[in-house]
Amino acid sequence: xxxxIATAVLAGLVATPAxxxxxxxxxxNPDEGLYLGAGIGEATLDSDTFDQLDSWGLDxxxxxxxxxxxxxxxxxxxxxxxxxxxxFGEFKANATVTDGVNTATADIDxxxxxxxxxxxxxxxxxxxxxxxxxxxxxxxxxxxxxxxRYNGDVIYDGESGGxxxxxxxGLGAEYQINQVILRAEYERYELSDSGEDFEIDVxxxxxxxxx
Numbered sequence: 007x008x009x010x011i012a013t014a015v016l017a018g019l020v021a022t023p024a025x026x027x028x029x030x031x032x033x034x035n036p037d038e039g040l041y042l043g044a045g046i047g048e049a050t051l052d053s054d055t056f057d058q059l060d061s062w063g064l065d066x067x068x069x070x071x072x073x074x075x076x077x078x079x080x081x082x083x084x085x086x087x088x089x090x091x092x093x094f095g096e097f098k099a100n101a102t103v104t105d106g107v108n109t110a111t112a113d114i115d116x117x118x119x120x121x122x123x124x125x126x127x128x129x130x131x132x133x134x135x136x137x138x139x140x141x142x143x144x145x146x147x148x149x150x151x152x153x154x155r156y157n158g159d160v161i162y163d164g165e166s167g168g169x170x171x172x173x174x175x176g177l178g179a180e181y182q183i184n185q186v187i188l189r190a191e192y193e194r195y196e197l198s199d200s201g202e203d204f205e206i207d208v209x210x211x212x213x214x215x216x217x
Contacts, residue, residue: 040216045073053204073095074210085126085127094118098115099114110155115151136181148169175193
């Protein structure tokens with residue numbers, strides 16, 4: 007038993023430097039591996055519904071702050087697979103009408119969020135700088151709510167939702183400092199529900215980390 011323990015300890019002492027040496031010669035590879043990140047930007051909506059509300063005289067706000075999280079795996083310098091979550095914020099329309107005696111108001115809120123998966127093609131330039139393009143599919147949920155008041159009394163208050171899976175694509179530039187990623191990106195999401203199209207453009211800046 008003592009001989010077995012001594013042999014095991016001796017083998018461990020001999021193997022430890024070899025393991026450490028092997029680990030030492032496995033440097034971080036900037037051209038492949040897992041990366042994570044988060045970003046913030048501005049989402050802008052283009053839809054027939056909001057265009058119609060605007061033509062009726064409603065005050066429409068078709069842009070809001072968007073938030074995103076993403077995780078990807080880069081297989082080589084030119085190809086990666088990336089998953090993301092995106093909250094587009096809220097798009098609003100409201101109006102107030104009065105005849106000097108009676109006042110009617112209407113408020114409408116529209117929001118979208120969802121998860122995407124995309125193929126990313128990268129073009130390395132030099133010194134950690136690269137360009138990329140992506141194309142993918144986005145599984146989204148949307149909600150629209152509306153409230154109408156007449157002289158302060160609620161005469162309508164309701165909401166409805168929708169969902170779908172639609173394409174999106176984007177272009178961007180990236181700069182990597184050691185393992186820190188700085189990214190600027192423009193993406194377009196082409197959502198469709200019940201015969202109506204919603205185009206949402208997102209311009210964002212992100213900070214990531216490559217493992």
